[in-house]
Amino acid sequence: MATVTDWITHLTTDTNADKDGIQVGGSIYPGAGSSELLLVLLLIAIWIGWHVITNRSENNELSNLSRKRHGANDHKSNITDW
């Protein structure tokens, strides 16, 4: 998984030094070159999952509160003093 195990070797990674000068190995994150697609799929799953979970909890919250039919000024008795 480790993309870099030795910085000197990594920073002088070079296939064509005579022509291009010393090249720096670009990516340094774990799993470079093999894990990107999986990471993006994971992010999509987190993103969609978050919407599903919060949508459900917001629905419950709104329907519970609307059933109680509080008045426009009822909240004032809940204002805290601390």
Next chain:
Amino acid sequence: MTNEGEALRVIFTEFYYWVTVVLMFLIHVGFCMYEVGASRYKHHQHTLMKNTMLIPLVTVTWFLFGWWIYWAFPTGPGLAPSIMTESTALVTGGGFGGNDLANPTNAFMAINLNDHLMGVFWAAFLLFSWTAASIVSGAVIERITTFAFGVLAIAIGSVFWSIDAAWGWHFDGWMLKLLGYHDAYASGVIHAIAGGFALGVLIVLGPRIGKFSSSGEPRNIGPRNPWLVTVGLFLIYTGFWGFYAACNVPIYDLGPEYGMEGVTYWTATNIYLTPTTLSGITMNFLMSLSGGLLAGYVIAKGDPFWTYSSGLAGIICASAGNDLYHPIQALVIGMIGVVIAYKLHYWVERKFKIDDAVGAVAVHGYAGFVGLVICGFVLNGYPSSGYGVGEMFDGSTYATINPLGQFIGAIVMFVILGLIPGYIIAKVLNGMGKLRIPREVEIAGLDYEMMESAKEDEKAVSSATR
């Protein structure tokens, strides 16, 4: 990097954009404070969280597809030929189509020792995205569901503004080529589109309960906390410095860019690679802010809420051409924009019963629209971008700035990419029953249960300490 001069230039540019991102963060802090200050006590916490949660939602989607859209669609739906070639390194194709560099699986979309700029560009544009979504957020407070707002924030923040930036900012943008569109600091690219989008949503969402009398007369629901609104708007002003700087390229050699053989000319440029100076735009920023404040104070008869908002509207109105205006031109343009935006706000409110809780449509939408149109007259004949000065890649020429092009550009931003998508998405959400909170909840207050729970906590702690 093995060349010291090149390393300094690149790392300076990297640091420059990084600083703009930090400054632009204050825009969002300001918007959060402003919205909470404008909302009523019983809605405070939900109002805050609605705006806060657009940060991760837009960020994630900006990573997944928003940034890619900017690079993928500059030529629009076949409206103009592309000047991109393989030599520009912006190669069409790749696993995700469009521009492979902004593909979220690309090696440049992460720490990469061969690239110091992708991340800070991505972040600067992302902060613009937050701003676009946050503009909409203020208009719809106290009655929209968090779910619906999340969907709308993603739509404006990661899709529609990204398309408009591709069309009106990108060097290959069809609006630059065909219309001579010029919008250096985003009168239209951010503000008009977000204002138009907010208006589209508001048409469907409807006013807050009690905003209009039975005879249709609007009632004022003033800010709950004017001090929070004040500090919020000051922070937005402050963040706008970062916004302006982020719209510039800090150091660029225009000689080769313009095809001037053997000429070296290092300068700051706007986003279109035409020369300007950070020094000059700083004057224009302050003068347009001042113009907005002066006009707002008079027209709103000293009302703090509108005076502060007018300062912002003044900047927004002059932004399209603030890379080139004289400071006094910037001031006068800011004043004109404020008067029109203020008058339009109340006319639209009365005529169409639109409840824009913070005046976002006026300050961003109308002022941005007017700013684009004025720019077309004042800068008529200027090159719209650096790509029209010399030959770029394929030798294509770009239209110069002109009144008609700017007017059409304003329509594209406010109506086509703003109002219409906002209206349609809001309609769909409304049809699903997901747009607006139940009437009973709006009356009781979104925070009712949080407040009730806090009161019980207070009582419990109090009784335990007796």
